[in-house]
Amino acid sequence: MIKLVNVVKSYGDLTVLKNVSVQINGGDYITIMGKSGAGKSTLISILGLMDRPSSGSYELDGQNTVFLLDEEVARLRNEEFGFVFQGYNLISDLTVEENILIPVMYSRKKRVDEQYLVELLTRLDILHLRKKIVNKLSGGEKQRVAIARALINRPATIIADEPTGSLDQVNRDAVLQIFRELNKEGITIIVVTHDQTLTKDARKVYRLSMGHLL
Ligand SMILES: Nc1ncnc2c1ncn2[C@@H]1O[C@H](COP(=O)(O)OP(=O)(O)OP(=O)(O)O)[C@@H](O)[C@H]1O
Ligand SMILES: [Mg+2]
Secondary structure: OEEEEEEEEEEOOEEEEEEEEEEEOOOOEEEEEOOOOOOHHHHHHHHOOOOOOOEEEEEEOOEEHHHOOHHHHHHHHHHHEEEEEOOOOOOOOOEHHHHHOHHHHOOOOOOOOHHHHHHHHHHOOOHHHOOOEHHHOOHHHHHHHHHHHHHOOOOOEEEEEOOOOOOOHHHHHHHHHHHHHHHHOOOEEEEEOOOHHHHOOOOEEEEEEOOEEO
């Protein structure tokens, strides 16, 4: 469970998040909408422990993360969250497999579970692309690689920032289908989007406006 209480985030004079309190339970599926510049990416980088609030508290499974050291936060981020972005954020001159395994290298166990890797590649229909260099792939294929990378450490939560923003409708539907299935299996899904059609699977739809989450 993720619990933000009175979270404020400022960049210099600009206060992007004014007073955000929200509780996200294990297995939730939520979407966050809002205008460009409303602070959606800022909010999910705090939710995903990529950034820290200027003030307020963030509890993850009952543990207040505000007092943790940076390295402890980094470990939690790597173990608890998988990230998917609009621009895929893959390393373009590495293979599919090498990209997917990056989070494993940053985790404590560092051992690759070959069986789980093949299961993921198969499930995301990219097994045949395993040894391919990523910059040779289509957008839909790249996003499926990014989702596999997000899942490789078996995270409790997937955080996605405009995950379908660069995809056509077929690939958009494929990504939504994957998220739906993952959520059925108990993974928490947090999606930022401009696209109303992405909210249909969500159990809760939030709107970020003027620094407040409504
Ligand atoms: N690292 C930073 N330093 C300074 N200002 C920042 C930083 N990150 C974001 N901002 C500012 O904070 C505001 C919110 O940015 P954010 O990226 O969270 O918006 P967004 O809702 O994700 O927008 P979009 O829909 O265009 O992606 C913007 O005015 C942005 O310029
Ligand atoms: Mg954004």
